Amino acid sequence: MGIITVATTPPPDLHDLDDDGDDAVRRHAEADESSRASRHWWDRNADEYQDEHGEFLGDDRFTWCPEGLDEADARLLGEVAGRSVLEIGAGAAQCSRWLLRRDARPVAMDISYRQLQHSRRIDLARGTPPVPVVQADAAVLPFADGSFDLACSAYGAVPFSADTAALMREVHRVLRPGGRWVFSVTHPIRWAFPDEPGVEGLTAVASYFDRTPYVEEDDQGRATYVEHHRTVGDRVRELVGAGFRLLDLVEPEWPEGHEQEWGGWSPLRGRLIPGTAIFVTERD
Numbered sequence: 121m122g123i124i125t126v127a128t129t130p131p132p133d134l135h136d137l138d139d140d141g142d143d144a145v146r147r148h149a150e151a152d153e154s155s156r157a158s159r160h161w162w163d164r165n166a167d168e169y170q171d172e173h174g175e176f177l178g179d180d181r182f183t184w185c186p187e188g189l190d191e192a193d194a195r196l197l198g199e200v201a202g203r204s205v206l207e208i209g210a211g212a213a214q215c216s217r218w219l220l221r222r223d224a225r226p227v228a229m230d231i232s233y234r235q236l237q238h239s240r241r242i243d244l245a246r247g248t249p250p251v252p253v254v255q256a257d258a259a260v261l262p263f264a265d266g267s268f269d270l271a272c273s274a275y276g277a278v279p280f281s282a283d284t285a286a287l288m289r290e291v292h293r294v295l296r297p298g299g300r301w302v303f304s305v306t307h308p309i310r311w312a313f314p315d316e317p318g319v320e321g322l323t324a325v326a327s328y329f330d331r332t333p334y335v336e337e338d339d340q341g342r343a344t345y346v347e348h349h350r351t352v353g354d355r356v357r358e359l360v361g362a363g364f365r366l367l368d369l370v371e372p373e374w375p376e377g378h379e380q381e382w383g384g385w386s387p388l389r390g391r392l393i394p395g396t397a398i399f400v401t402e403r404d
């Protein structure tokens with residue numbers, strides 16, 4: 121399967137690609153605006169993201185988080201061999217490549233064409249069969265009902281989507297009964313703290329309960345980057361409302377000897393407050 125582009129948002133104008141000097145504000149952001157911002161931002165920043173994090177991510181490693189919890193050890197998806205797996209917000213599809221190696225049948229989906237080009241780059245460099253990739257918005261999955269046995273996401277799409285209740289329903293729709301949906305996100309408690317790896321990131325400065333999105337905008341007020349917050353309770357409610365059972369909520373601890381920072385994730389903060397929440401669920 122090649123790259124399939126489905127209708128999401130219009131392609132960016134080149135002048136939109138420079139976000140220098142964007143302001144960070146807290147304000148409402150609709151689904152369309154959030155999707156458009158994500159697509160532009162990830163197209164623009166995919167090269168830098170893969171440069172900076174590619175080594176940690178590994179070409180065919182499935183890691184859930186900056187804490188370095190690997191699916192090879194955690195086995196949160198259960199048996200994957202022979203299973204069809206949808207990876208949502210796959211980036212360069214490192215997790216899907218691991219799944220392929222474990223005899224699963226992954227499809228790596230992402231809103232950013234540039235991220236998916238990095239998937240192709242890795243496949244070509246390794247000379248391995250290409251991971252099937254699809255460009256789409258997780259809010260509108262371009263798959264028939266009951267297409268997959270499993271769905272997963274390592275920090276993909278969920279934190280960037282305005283209507284995650286609808287996203288959960290979409291994942292439920294494309295999964296077969298009994299299929300697992302496992303996804304990692306920034307731990308909701310982090311919303312209350314500055315996204316800084318040092319001591320300044322240890323003092324709560326905002327309300328955990330304030331769901332107003334974090335938005336970076338250009339000088340015309342257009343969103344260039346958006347993150348949406350849900351409390352732990354919100355996430356559970358959205359999952360249960362969509363028809364999932366919560367099997368586990370994993371909060372990976374910062375491992376001894378792990379010194380690598382990732383943005384606001386650092387050994388200092390990781391030893392004191394959780395940085396990642398992994399929701400392990402099963403479709404009814």
Ligand SMILES: C[S@@+](CC[C@H](N)C(=O)[O-])C[C@H]1O[C@@H](n2cnc3c(N)ncnc32)[C@H](O)[C@@H]1O
Pocket residue numbers: 155158159162177208209210211212229230231232235256257258259273274275276277278280281
């Ligand atoms: C933090 S990266 C994670 C990528 C990959 N899972 C990894 O661990 O490197 C977030 C990814 O989510 C994708 N994304 C953001 N919003 C999305 C949406 N609405 N639908 C699909 N993908 C989205 C971005 O393009 C980006 O590749």
